Structures are given as C-alpha cells and as structure tokens.
Amino acid sequence: MNKTFIRALLLGSVVASLSGCSYVEINKLDDPNFPTLASVLTxxxxxxxxxxxxxxxSDMRTNVDGIVWYHQLTGAIGREVYVLAGSDSRYATNLLGIGTAGFDNNNFLSGRYYTTYSSSRRTARILAQSTANTSLVTDEQKRGYLALAKTAEAYDMMVLSDLQYENGLRIDVTDPLKPGKIRAYDDVLAAIKALLDDGAKDLAAAGTALPFPLPSGYAAGTAGVSFLTPAGFLKVNRALAARLAVRRASRPNGSYQEVLDALSGSFINDAGALTIGPRFTYGGTSPDVVNPLFQARNFTGSVVTVAHPSFRRDIRATDTRISKIAARTAALPPRQGFSSADDVVLYATNTSPIPIIKKEELVLLSAEAHAMPGPQQNLALAVTEVNSVATAYDALRPTPLTATSPSADILDEILYQRRYSLFFEGQRWVDLRRLNQLNRLNVPGTSLPEVSSTNLQTTIVRQLPIPFAEVAWDVANP
Structure with missing residues (x-):
C-alpha cells in the first residue's frame, strides 16, 4: 500500500460495519476528528x-485477519495443512470433523472470517453508493470507481460462498438494517456473476486511466504485465469471473463454455511466468501490516500451521513444487494427536506478497473446461494445457497423456497440478467438493480420512455452518 493507506485507515472508521456480530449491523459515528458516513454518501x-x-x-485483504482464517479453514479442511493449537482443540475437532457435535456455529472459527469478509463487502458497497451519489467526478471516473466496488464485492462474496457453500448467503444487503434473506447457493453464484459482469462493463467505459491509486501488487512487475489501467484491471475481473464460472459449470445444467468466455478476456495469454497475476502486498512499516500467512521456520507458538503429511507423500519425485514445504529441524510434538515433519514455506519474509489469482490457475481452468463433456470439449488442447504446467515444474505424469486419453485421466492430472500449483490458496477443498471427489482426502486404501495418534477418527467437513449471529438476526427479524 502507499501513503494514502494512512488516510484510508481513518476513513475506514466510517465503513467498519461489524463488531463480531451480524453483517447487517452498522456503527453510528459522530466524531469531529473522523469523517462521517453521511459526508461520503452525499x-x-x-x-x-x-x-x-x-x-x-485494503479490505479485500480483509485487514489481515480474514485472509488468515480463509486460508487456514480451507487448507485444514482440504488436508493441505494442519493448524495445530497448543491448547484449543477446536482447530482439530471442528476443522477435521472429529466427533458427533459437528462444527460449532458460535465460535471464532465460524464467525471471524464471516465478519471480516462481510465488512469488506460493506466497504465496497459504500464506495459504490458514494460514487453514485456524487456530481464531483466525471462519468468515466465514476465507471472506474464502480468497477472496483463491484469486483471487490464479488471477490468477497465468492470467498464467503466457498465457505458457506449450499447454506447460501444474503444477496440483498442494500439496507443494512433490513437485509434480504439468505438465498440459495446457485442464486448467490448468479449474483456474483452479475457483479463481475457489471464491473466489466464499467471498465469498458472507464477511459484509459483509472481515477484512483492502485496497490503495487497490481503492477505485477513481471514481463511488463500491469493491471493498473481499465484494460488491465478488466483482465483481473475476467480472471475472477473464470474462477467463479468453474463453480457454476460444476452445478446441474452448468456450462464450461462460460469458463472459456471469461478466460478470453483475462491475462491467460499474457507473456510471463505462470506465477504472474495481481497480488496482495504488505509492508513492514506502520500503519501498513505484514503478511499474516508468513511463519518463521520451526515455529512453536500457540497456533502453528504445518504442511499436511500427504503433501510430501503424494508429490512426484521430480516435482519442484516440493520447495513450498521444508522439513522442520526442530520437531513439533503432536497436538490433539496430529503432527507434521514439514513447515509451509510459501512466503520468504513477512512482507512477501500473497497471490490473488495466477496465470497457472487460468491455464488449468482452461484445461478443465476443454476436458469436460460438452460442445467445448477438446481433449487434445486440454492435454497440451495441463502438460504446459506440469513441464514447468518437472512434474509430468509417469504415463504420458495423449489426445485419446480418457477424460477422467485428464481431469485427474488437472487436479494433481491444481493441488500443487495452488497449494494453500483456498482452492483444493472447493475443487474436490464441486467435482464430488472429496473421497480423495481419504487415506489411500480406506474409506475415511486420517485417524489421530489418540485414535480419533476425522471426517470431511462439506461446508461451514451459518454463523450464530446470522441465524439470530433472522429469528429476531422474521
């Protein structure tokens, strides 16, 4: 972020809409040292x-807090990592599905991510409302601000819907004190698509320069790729639309052509490494914050994130993505009956950026679309695309794929490459669930996932519960 981040923090007091309760709460402020909500809405x-x-x-990275929960929740449930607490057993019982009580809907694991991403969504809404209600900027500038607001809200909603899944989500939150009811998952996906598509239309009419400063993570800095202009930011919007489209394509009556349509406007064909793409950036100087997913090697604090043992077990011998984990030189004693010999080492320092979406994800989305049945199917192209990722990491399939390979084998290879290319980025659990392949998380040769060293059987959580505050709101406001 840059110096305007300081002022953004001040203005953030206006848009902070949650205090650990329902998304629909709103703070009423009357402080002469800070701007009022009315001052930006009119x-x-x-x-x-x-x-x-x-x-x-800033809120898209959810002021540090939310992104930690998003990655830890999806990573632990998807058996990419273990989140091991010294004393709080809920990291194991809830995230690893132990016991008959189920996932508690009234604790920090079920509420904190919901609060932070809902607050981020509220910030984007206020930007959109403020833009619509001013005459002090040009029409082209308005379209730029609106495009950011819609793309950001769509991103937040996609994270929330990935975690809530078929529980659904509120779509109509225009009036924070009288929001719409929770809607079905497919309706939520349609609403997210509408936001992204509207944002794309705004970008097409936003001229040649965006009116606001963008964080350095959108400059990318690789092979001249930049997302700082309306045309460049449109590629980010379309990349997120492709990520959404594969979720929609996996639903009944879904179409993989939607994935390819979105990809055509993304940065999939831009020059540069497979890792290019927009990033969340972090600074070590106050008031900016450090990368919250960074963890020092051999860390032994109260909550430690370590690689799931299956990462090393399943990776191909030559796959260079083994560098995403590293053997601990100081053993971590088992916690709640779970342990790992490997640290996660995705981030070299506490200011390393976190990818939002990468070119290799787009290539693998295209491969999946071309591998699946439908008029868009092109198995030869699917093989070429998935092999391009495999070759980059010296991770080709032992038995090479060809254009005549069964589509199931091609999909199996795509999932392998997605697992290691997108490790601990919030995708594996979602991938396996949408493709009805959560049984891949079982211990090989068995019908269930791992058992702890204390003989506790784990299960696979399909979705997080609706937070208690949301349930209570609807009870109080029928």
Whole structure:
C-alpha cells in the first residue's frame, strides 16, 4: 500500500460495519476528528472516493485477519495443512470433523472470517453508493470507481460462498438494517456473476486511466504485465469471473463454455511466468501490516500451521513444487494427536506478497473446461494445457497423456497440478467438493480420512455452518 493507506485507515472508521456480530449491523459515528458516513454518501469529493478506493483494496485483504482464517479453514479442511493449537482443540475437532457435535456455529472459527469478509463487502458497497451519489467526478471516473466496488464485492462474496457453500448467503444487503434473506447457493453464484459482469462493463467505459491509486501488487512487475489501467484491471475481473464460472459449470445444467468466455478476456495469454497475476502486498512499516500467512521456520507458538503429511507423500519425485514445504529441524510434538515433519514455506519474509489469482490457475481452468463433456470439449488442447504446467515444474505424469486419453485421466492430472500449483490458496477443498471427489482426502486404501495418534477418527467437513449471529438476526427479524 502507499501513503494514502494512512488516510484510508481513518476513513475506514466510517465503513467498519461489524463488531463480531451480524453483517447487517452498522456503527453510528459522530466524531469531529473522523469523517462521517453521511459526508461520503452525499456528493463525495474525488479525494474522498480515492480514500474509499484505497480502503476497498485494503479490505479485500480483509485487514489481515480474514485472509488468515480463509486460508487456514480451507487448507485444514482440504488436508493441505494442519493448524495445530497448543491448547484449543477446536482447530482439530471442528476443522477435521472429529466427533458427533459437528462444527460449532458460535465460535471464532465460524464467525471471524464471516465478519471480516462481510465488512469488506460493506466497504465496497459504500464506495459504490458514494460514487453514485456524487456530481464531483466525471462519468468515466465514476465507471472506474464502480468497477472496483463491484469486483471487490464479488471477490468477497465468492470467498464467503466457498465457505458457506449450499447454506447460501444474503444477496440483498442494500439496507443494512433490513437485509434480504439468505438465498440459495446457485442464486448467490448468479449474483456474483452479475457483479463481475457489471464491473466489466464499467471498465469498458472507464477511459484509459483509472481515477484512483492502485496497490503495487497490481503492477505485477513481471514481463511488463500491469493491471493498473481499465484494460488491465478488466483482465483481473475476467480472471475472477473464470474462477467463479468453474463453480457454476460444476452445478446441474452448468456450462464450461462460460469458463472459456471469461478466460478470453483475462491475462491467460499474457507473456510471463505462470506465477504472474495481481497480488496482495504488505509492508513492514506502520500503519501498513505484514503478511499474516508468513511463519518463521520451526515455529512453536500457540497456533502453528504445518504442511499436511500427504503433501510430501503424494508429490512426484521430480516435482519442484516440493520447495513450498521444508522439513522442520526442530520437531513439533503432536497436538490433539496430529503432527507434521514439514513447515509451509510459501512466503520468504513477512512482507512477501500473497497471490490473488495466477496465470497457472487460468491455464488449468482452461484445461478443465476443454476436458469436460460438452460442445467445448477438446481433449487434445486440454492435454497440451495441463502438460504446459506440469513441464514447468518437472512434474509430468509417469504415463504420458495423449489426445485419446480418457477424460477422467485428464481431469485427474488437472487436479494433481491444481493441488500443487495452488497449494494453500483456498482452492483444493472447493475443487474436490464441486467435482464430488472429496473421497480423495481419504487415506489411500480406506474409506475415511486420517485417524489421530489418540485414535480419533476425522471426517470431511462439506461446508461451514451459518454463523450464530446470522441465524439470530433472522429469528429476531422474521
């Protein structure tokens, strides 16, 4: 982030809408040292909109807190990592599905991610409302601000829907004190698509320059790739649309052509390494924050994230992505009956960026679309695409794929490559669930996942429960 981040933090006091309770709560502020909500909702200046835009970018990384929960929750449930606590057994009982009580809907694991991403969604909404209600910027500038707001809200909703899955989500939150009811999953996916598509239309009409400053992570800095202009930011929007489209394609009556349509406007064909793409950036100087997923080697604190043992067990002997984990030189004693010999070493320092979406994900989305039945199927192209990723990491399938290989074998290879290319990025659990392949998380040769050293049987959580505050809100407001 840059110096405007300081002012964004001040303005953030306006848009902080949650205090650990329901998404629909809103704080009423009357402090002469801070801007009021009314001051930005009515005829906001360009400077105020710029501060809101900076706050929106900051909140997409959910002010540190949310991204930790998102990656830890999806990573542990998807057996990419273990999140091992010294004393709090809920990291094991809830995330690894132990016992008959089920996932508690009234604790930090079920509520914190919901609060932070819902608050981020609220920030984007306020940017959109403020933009619509001002005459102090040009129409082209308005389209730029609106595109950011819609893309950011869509991103937040996609994270929430990945975790809530078929529980659904609220779509209509225009009035925070009278929100719409929780809607079905397919309706949520359709609403996210509408936001992204509307954002794309806004970008097409936003001229040649965006009116607000963008974080350095959108400059990419690789092979001249940049997402700093309306045309460049549109590629990010379409990349996220492709990620959404594969979720929709996996549903009844879904179409993989939607994936390919979205990819055609993304950065899939841009020059550069497979790892290029927009990133969340972090700084070590206050008031900015450090990368919350960074963890020092051999860490032994109260909560430790380590690689799931299956990462090393299943990776191909020559696969260079083994570098994403590293053997601990100081053993971590078992916690709640679970242990690992490997650290996660995705981030070299506490200011390393976190990818939002990468080119290799887009290539593998295209491969999946071409591998699946339908008029878009092209098995030869699917093989070429998945092999391009495998070759980059010296991880080709022992028995080479060909254009005549069964589509099931090609999909199996795509899932292998997604597992290691997108390790601990929130995708594996979602992938296996949407493709009805959660049984891949079972111990080989068995019908269930691992058993702890204390003889506790784990299961696979399909979705997180609706947080208690959301349930209570609907009970109180029928």
């Amino acid at each position: 005829n906001a200046t360009k400077q105020q909109l710029d501060y809101l835009a900076t706050g929106t970018f």
